[in-house]
Amino acid sequence: MARPDAGALEHDVGRGTVRRGDSKTARDSTPPGEGRPTMAGHGAADEAELERLRRARDDATDQFTAANAVLTALGRSAMDPDAVLDTIVDSARRLCRAQAAQVYLIDGDSFTLASSVGVTDAFRRHLEAHPIRVDRDTMVGRAATDHSVQQIADAQEDPAYRRRDIQEIAGFRTVIAAPMLLDDEVVGALSLLRSDVDPFDASGSALLETFAAQAAVVVRHVHLLAALDTRGAELGRRVDQLEALSEVGGLVSSSLVLDEVLSTIIKNAVRFSGCDGGSVMEYIEDDHSFSVRSAYASSPELLTRLREVRIELETTLVGRAARERHPIAVPDLDDVDLDPHLAVLHDDGWRSVLAVPVLRGERIIGALVVRRRTPGAFAPATVDFLETFAGQSALAVTNARLFRELELKSAELEVVSQHKSDFLASMSHELRTPLNAVIGFSEVLLERLFGDLNERQEEYLRDILSSGQHLLELLNEILDLSKVEAGRMELEPSTFSVPAALDYAIAMVRGRATVHGITITLDVDPALDMVESDELKFKQVLVNLLSNAVKFTPDGGHVSVGAHQVGRDVEVTVRDDGPGIAPEDRERIFEAFQQGRRGAPKEEGTGLGLTLCRRLVALLGGRIWLETEIGAGSTFGFSVPAGTAVPTTTAPRVDAPAIVVVDDDRASLDLLAAYLDGLGVRVVRARDGRAGLDAVRSTLPVAVVLDIRLPGMDGWAVLEHLKADSTTRDIPVVVASILDERPRGLAMGASEYLVKPVGRDELVSALRRADALPTDLGTASTEGARR
Secondary structure (H helix, E strand, O other), X not given: OOOOOOOOOOOOOOHHHHHHHHHHHHHHOOOOOOOOOOHHHHHHHHHHHHHHHHHHHHHHHHHHHHHXXXXXXXXXXXXXXXXXXXXXXXXXXXXXXXXXXXXXXXXOOEEEEEEEEOOOHHHHHHHHHOOOEOOOOOHHHHHHHXXXXXXXXXXOOOOOOOOHHHHHHHOOOEEEEEEEEEOOEEEEEEEEEEOOOOOOOHHHHHHHHHHHHHHHHHHHHHHHHHHHHXXXXXXXXXXXXXXXXXXXXXXXXXXXXXXXXHHHHHHHHHHHOOOOXXXXXXXXXXXXEEEEEEEEOOOHHHHHHHHHOOEEOOOOHHHHHHHHOOOEEEOOHHXXXXXXXXXXXXXXXXXXXXXXXXXXXXXXXXXXXXXXXXXXXXXXXXXXXHHHHHHHXXXXXXXXXXXXXXXXXXXXXXXXXXXXXHHHHHHHHHHHHHHHHHHHHHHHHHOOOOOOOOHHHHHHHHHHHHHHHHXXXXXXXXXXXXXXXXXXXXOOOEEEEHXXXXXXXXXXXXXXXXXXXXXXXXXXXXXXXXXEEOHHHHHHHHHHHHHHHHHHOOOOOEEEEEEEEEXXXXXXXXXXXXXXXXXXXXXHHHOOXXXXXXXXXXXXXXXXXXXXXHHHHHHOOOEEEEEEEOOOEEEEEEEEEOHHHOOOOXXXXXXXXXXXXXXXXXXXXXXXXXXXXXXXXXXXXEOOHHHHHHHHHHHOOOEEEEOOOOOOOOHHHHHHHHHHOOOOOOOOEEEEEOOOOHHHHHHOOOOEEEEOOOOHHHHHHHHHHOOOOOOOHHHHHHHHHHO
């Protein structure tokens, strides 16, 4: 075999070859069978033993140095296993006195050269083009197959060695290989080459096994790093997916704009599933087909074609996934019959598709479709992830459908309510005219302006007058109730005296009470005087409750009226000595045209009084209640906010920093103002969006507390105007609303977003975070609370 000067093996002729020759020579110089050595023989033997010990010491030192070098490389180059393998092969070649060394790793049914020393580039290129197989044709193959060290003294003379091409290029004669074992699994082999016929002895073989074990440790380290990287990437992907699901979940709960929600869903579904595009479809139940609602990474032309094609439930892949209620994947569109939907995708260059049904219980809501421009299967983790996204889609579509249905029903109810109001207004005009004549002429006749009346005529005329007045009362209460229900009953706030209003109501029923011998007493808190409310409606509720009390109190009975200040509310109670109200009727009497079973009344009622009272009290921002006991009478009570007319315990300075509170509900407005009482700020109130905007621009407050559901201009519009105006842009806005749309509020520029009901500490903390309260807030708030 020809061996060029700079052949495949880079020759390392060293002391090893000489020592082996010297040792062999020394062993052969003493003929066998000689007698006891002479003194000279003793000296030679001692010298030989000393030389052997020196060689053993040098070998042990070299082995220790090599092992230390490997460990040092492993510690310093933990993230670079190639450098450690290079150290191992270099140490193995040097200590085993070989001319070349290689580490091979198993890759399928063949070996790849992972590291080498002492071989040429031509040898490496040849192995890349003609890799060594895991079989018995080579030493590394035999070592891997037999799980043991294998050696050939002369590769040229061994007929079982069949890779002559490698032997000729490398130019070796003796070759030895040791398997790299991990838990009895062969992961590779370490091979040494000598250019001469010079077999490795037992110590060399053992040393090679040690280096092979070290190389196996490096491979294990590589596997662990690869597994760690894979696990880290998987965890990162899971975190990204959870964040995407959280984003979609938040959007689903805060927005009812279906297309906005679906656009976010399909965008995240495509991104985190590793696909190139996708679409989300809504199932049209009446048509038994799917309609594309939103798409991501799709050209306008493709989106137009997808919306034009008919995607039927019975004949398409999407329909089949929905019918069978599980995801269906097509790894390669070239291998299947194309339905109209798949044909559109294929014509646009898409190659693989996954259809995931969107289900809500037993109902088909739609489908989620992701696609790639390359063929290939979809991983189970991807399918599971998209099924979760499909669940989010189902919730979004269901919420949007319910919202659409609610809007339609609300519109229909608004039309009905308008028709009812128009009818009642028309009938009011038509009925009041003849009623006015009936009542007027009855009164004229009873005054005997046209002559005397006999007893029967007078009785009939009084019945006519009473019935006419009763009908007029019924008509008025129906109209008032209709206005309240339609939201067209407007409040007219004013400051008035509560004791005076009570005196007025008692005066209205005193005549009827006197006729039946009923005593009316009044108990008013001396500190209670002026309040801010709608005086007319306040009196209307009082008169109605007093009329009922007198009506159902037996002759000679007693009616007591009380009024007291309770916190920031005014509470009024009316107690009678009537028969009481049965438990089953205590809620029913507040319904329209219901009076309950309270015994035979002295006078027929309309059955609308308590219904109207409840609605009016709610309109005033208060509540109404009933306490009753069979046979012991009943107490009807109601409370309304006293408004700003009630003296406050802490009057803010005129020059104190202002906070504008915008809320259309008087009770909420009073409550928020009470929260800010004693904090060294001046509260500016506004009952609608336009007034709130004007108040902010005129006072330039330190903060704004803003409701969203406002009449006219809503809170979103107010927030948008404030942030668009350079003079108000930097004023902190704290939203306090029953609407839970925090992401939208913060995105539009709100500093804080609170969902009602809001506590005092919650509001104060939010204003503090927005730097809207004075620096002495802690002292001021504590002193205010103590006072």
